[in-house]
Amino acid sequence: MKKKRISTRNLVLVYSVMILIVAVIFVSVALYFSRTIRAARHAGDTYSAVSSSDVNFSKYYVMISSDRELDFWKSVYKGAYEEGIKKGVCVEMMGENLSEDYSNTELMEIAIASRVDGIIVHADESMEMRNLINEAVYEGIPVVTVYGDSANSLRCCYVGVGSYNLGREYGKQIVKIAREYELSNTTASTHMNDTLKVVALVNSYSDNSNQSLVWSGIQNVVSTENTEIQIELSQAYVDNRNTFTTEESIRDIFRSQETPDVVVCLNETDTNCVYQSLVDYNKVGKSAILGYYDSESILKGISRSVIYSTISVDTYQMGVYCVDAIKEYEEYGYTSQYMLADVTLIDKSNVSDYLSENEEVTE
Amino acid sequence: MREKSTKPANSLQLKLSIIFIMASILIFIVNAMLIFGINTMTREMDAVYRDNLKLNELAEALADVQNNMTDYLNTKTSDSLERYYKSEQDYYKLVYELNNSVTGDTYDLMEKNIRNMSNEYIQTTGYAIEAKRGRNVERYSAEFDKASRLYNYINTYINSLNNERFKSNSSNFSELLSAFRFFETISIVMMVAALLGSSVFVIGFTSSIIDPIRKLAKSADEVAKGNFEIETLEIRTNDEIGVVTKAFNKMVASIREYIEQIKENMEHERKMQEKELRIESTLKEAQLKYLQTQINPHFLFNTLNAGAQLAMMEEAEKTYDYIQNTAEFFRYNVREGNTTVKLADEISLIDHYIYILNVRFSGDIKYEKDIDESLTDILMPSMILQPIVENSINHGIKEMEGRGKITLRVYSEDDNVFISVKDNGIGMTQETIDKVLSGELTEEEKAAPVGAHGIGMDNVIKRLRLFTDREDSVSIVSEGEGKGTEVIIKLTNGGSENV
Numbered sequence: 084m085k086k087k088r089i090s091t092r093n094l095v096l097v098y099s100v101m102i103l104i105v106a107v108i109f110v111s112v113a114l115y116f117s118r119t120i121r122a123a124r125h126a127g128d129t130y131s132a133v134s135s136s137d138v139n140f141s142k143y144y145v146m147i148s149s150d151r152e153l154d155f156w157k158s159v160y161k162g163a164y165e166e167g168i169k170k171g172v173c174v175e176m177m178g179e180n181l182s183e184d185y186s187n188t189e190l191m192e193i194a195i196a197s198r199v200d201g202i203i204v205h206a207d208e209s210m211e212m213r214n215l216i217n218e219a220v221y222e223g224i225p226v227v228t229v230y231g232d233s234a235n236s237l238r239c240c241y242v243g244v245g246s247y248n249l250g251r252e253y254g255k256q257i258v259k260i261a262r263e264y265e266l267s268n269t270t271a272s273t274h275m276n277d278t279l280k281v282v283a284l285v286n287s288y289s290d291n292s293n294q295s296l297v298w299s300g301i302q303n304v305v306s307t308e309n310t311e312i313q314i315e316l317s318q319a320y321v322d323n324r325n326t327f328t329t330e331e332s333i334r335d336i337f338r339s340q341e342t343p344d345v346v347v348c349l350n351e352t353d354t355n356c357v358y359q360s361l362v363d364y365n366k367v368g369k370s371a372i373l374g375y376y377d378s379e380s381i382l383k384g385i386s387r388s389v390i391y392s393t394i395s396v397d398t399y400q401m402g403v404y405c406v407d408a409i410k411e412y413e414e415y416g417y418t419s420q421y422m423l424a425d426v427t428l429i430d431k432s433n434v435s436d437y438l439s440e441n442e443e444v445t446e
Numbered sequence: 447m448r449e450k451s452t453k454p455a456n457s458l459q460l461k462l463s464i465i466f467i468m469a470s471i472l473i474f475i476v477n478a479m480l481i482f483g484i485n486t487m488t489r490e491m492d493a494v495y496r497d498n499l500k501l502n503e504l505a506e507a508l509a510d511v512q513n514n515m516t517d518y519l520n521t522k523t524s525d526s527l528e529r530y531y532k533s534e535q536d537y538y539k540l541v542y543e544l545n546n547s548v549t550g551d552t553y554d555l556m557e558k559n560i561r562n563m564s565n566e567y568i569q570t571t572g573y574a575i576e577a578k579r580g581r582n583v584e585r586y587s588a589e590f591d592k593a594s595r596l597y598n599y600i601n602t603y604i605n606s607l608n609n610e611r612f613k614s615n616s617s618n619f620s621e622l623l624s625a626f627r628f629f630e631t632i633s634i635v636m637m638v639a640a641l642l643g644s645s646v647f648v649i650g651f652t653s654s655i656i657d658p659i660r661k662l663a664k665s666a667d668e669v670a671k672g673n674f675e676i677e678t679l680e681i682r683t684n685d686e687i688g689v690v691t692k693a694f695n696k697m698v699a700s701i702r703e704y705i706e707q708i709k710e711n712m713e714h715e716r717k718m719q720e721k722e723l724r725i726e727s728t729l730k731e732a733q734l735k736y737l738q739t740q741i742n743p744h745f746l747f748n749t750l751n752a753g754a755q756l757a758m759m760e761e762a763e764k765t766y767d768y769i770q771n772t773a774e775f776f777r778y779n780v781r782e783g784n785t786t787v788k789l790a791d792e793i794s795l796i797d798h799y800i801y802i803l804n805v806r807f808s809g810d811i812k813y814e815k816d817i818d819e820s821l822t823d824i825l826m827p828s829m830i831l832q833p834i835v836e837n838s839i840n841h842g843i844k845e846m847e848g849r850g851k852i853t854l855r856v857y858s859e860d861d862n863v864f865i866s867v868k869d870n871g872i873g874m875t876q877e878t879i880d881k882v883l884s885g886e887l888t889e890e891e892k893a894a895p896v897g898a899h900g901i902g903m904d905n906v907i908k909r910l911r912l913f914t915d916r917e918d919s920v921s922i923v924s925e926g927e928g929k930g931t932e933v934i935i936k937l938t939n940g941g942s943e944n945v
Contacts, residue, residue, distance in 0.1 A: 098468040101643050102475055105636060109479040112632055116486070116625050140548040143555065173548050175555055181606040185599075193599045196566040197559035200548075 140173040144201035154378040162402020191215040201409040206233040240408035242422045246293040250300015258308045278313045282343040287320035351376040385434040392430035469644040501608045507537040567596040790822040792831040812851040842871020868932040874924040
């Protein structure tokens with residue numbers, strides 16, 4: 084009889100509890116939704132790892148390079164971006180989100196029209212680029228050139244690798260190869276050619292002083308070092324006017340000419356193309372590749388003995404230097420004209436360090 | 447008036463109101479939450495594409511500016527100039543709403559770029575228009591080229607931003623959609639839960655109200671059928687039903703009490719009637735027995751009267767007295783009807799009887815009276831004392847050859863009147879006394895000592911007990927064999943007068 088006894092107070096209590104439960108469920112659901120929506124909103128942020136939305140930015144710099152998809156430039160951008168966050172500057176890789184693929188000069192125009200606070204540009208020695216840099220500076224926008232310079236412009240700083248030193252490094256590698264070649268010649272019963280053909284790939288349509296500096300660096304070393312084998316240095320011109328010509332030009336070299344003993348590549352794309360061509364034409368071991376940059380595929384090429392050695396540029400450091408240079412210029416009105424990033428040689432002996440490093444990074 | 451002052455604390459109205467209000471509140475809350483949720487969802491969905499709409503508007507306004515400028519540069523009509531200024535104003539307004547601060551958000555940065563480029567663009571178109579007016583062909587075509595380039599850049603930016611926003615919004619949208627689905631499921635679950643919950647509680651609560659009513663109805667039905675032996679209903683609540691239940695319980699108890707009382711009264715009445723009937727029937731029995739033993743009392747009485755007159759004429763005094771006494775004695779017995787007589791009448795009957803016996807047995811029986819004359823008016827059944835005396839003579843002193851003695855005493859003690867008939871005869875054992883008083887004497891035992899009238903002691907005792915309504919109205923005392931017997935009749939003084 085007692086079980087059915089429900090007093091008014093109990094009933095009100097139970098009802099209140101029910102209402103409370105309903106309210107709590109709804110509030111939690113609402114919280115869940117608002118969180119999901121907020122999370123979706125933040126999907127637009129570039130680097131979610133470094134929560135950029137928490138930083139108060141005061142300046143807006145852009146980085147301009149038409150090769151932004153390469154690991155090389157990604158790494159440079161990363162350096163600049165992270166340095167920017169430290170300094171309260173938002174650095175954007177220009178053209179990344181655009182539907183159209185603009186050239187460096189067009190991007191420069193956009194940047195100037197957008198009145199950004201600073202421009203980091205992969206420049207060249209063309210007239211057009213020089214004028215644009217000058218225009219930007221007239222508009223009060225400091226310009227830093229990176230990796231490629233426009234020496235006669237009003238840019239405040241050039242950040243890059245010491246091209247002459249780079250050339251010397253290549254030269255040393257060439258000499259080393261020559262010595263190894265000699266050794267194999269003496270031990271081998273058949274006497275082979277006594278000249279070592281070295282081809283350096285140079286871009287035909289960029290008036291880049293770096294290339295010549297590298298070239299002279301190579302020449303300098305090769306001429307000073309005495310080798311029994313004669314080293315024949317030559318340049319091959321690679322058409323880089325538009326997107327796909329590089330690859331075609333390189334394949335042409337391998338098809339038409341006699342296969343060189345050493346191929347010197349001065350950028351990441353060239354290295355990759357030569358590497359692939361060598362594999363495709365079954366000439367692995369016949370040519371030694373002196374590569375550029377330490378991307379994953381290049382490092383793999385070294386470990387597989389397709390690429391002889393490569394030059395690793397501290398690209399991250401380059402990015403950092405760029406931001407530092409503009410910041411310094413803004414503060415003091417001047418900055419050092421040149422900033423050089425560290426360069427390291429990677430060959431079979433130390434490639435494993437870089438490979439594991441890169442793997443760690445990708446992990 | 448009283449009900450008003452003791453209004454139940456939890457009235458039925460309050461309870462019912464609580465049920466309905468609570469249920470309504472629950473449903474209201476669920477609904478409110480649903481509406482709120484749906485509103486939020488709709489707003490979010492709206493926001494997803496608002497940005498895209500804005501950007502499309504911007505692109506259209508930009509195209510207007512470009513077209514109008516081109517038109518003016520082509521035709522130089524004031525109409526197109528007017529349109530140019532208007533579209534430029536519109537575009538400027540739209541551009542003004544764009545973000546102008548540096549944030550970490552790529553889209554914000556793109557907006558900022560669009561804004562800055564647009565300002566540059568508007569300026570450039572302004573220069574171009576100005577140059578056209580000034581007919582500076584070289585300049586206006588240069589400015590036009592620049593403006594066109596900027597126009598393309600801005601367009602690309604707007605399109606890209608639109609695209610990117612659409613991409614991220616689409617993912618937003620699909621997430622929103624799944625959230626919406628989830629919300630839908632939750633809502634349905636909640637609604638069903640609320641429905642079930644409130645149903646359970648409404649049913650539970652109403653049944654807690656209805657149950658006592660149902661029990662009350664059942665009990666009332668039982669009572670209507672005449673069954674008052676029902677359990678008292680439990681009063682659980684303090685509301686109107688509780689009050690009614692309490693009243694019902696009280697009513698049933700009262701009815702039961704009244705019925706009990708009526709039954710008792712009826713029983714009493716029935717007993718009284720029965721008693722009277724029994725008294726009458728025993729008397730009738732006594733009279734019948736008497737008549738059976740007499741041939742014709744009236745004839746005898748008349749005969750005796752004639753004898754007495756004859757004795758008078760012959761001047762035989764003693765004979766006359768004897769016949770007269772005998773006649774009196776018989777007359778008493780043939781009286782019509784009176785079951786109740788005065789004690790004095792009974793005593794005079796004894797006197798006659800003793801006289802007759804003494805004549806018969808030539809003065810063998812000594813007869814003593816010790817009577818309180820104030821008590822002789824008391825009423826008692828007739829034909830009581832004579833059988834007792836007869837019994838005493840027959841059983842007690844018949845054989846004593848002139849030494850027998852009967853003592854009749856009437857006295858009162860407290861409210862009682864005692865009539866004592868004592869003999870000095872053979873006496874009785876206690877066993878016999880008990881047998882006589884309980885009426886267990888066998889026919890044989892009774893028959894042997896029965897006198898001329900044949901009315902046995904058991905008849906006398908029965909009648910006396912009926913008359914007085916008490917068991918101790920007759921008692922027999924004997925101290926043992928040969929020591930005599932005393933029969934004591936106990937009457938209530940005045941108490942029997944109304945019988």
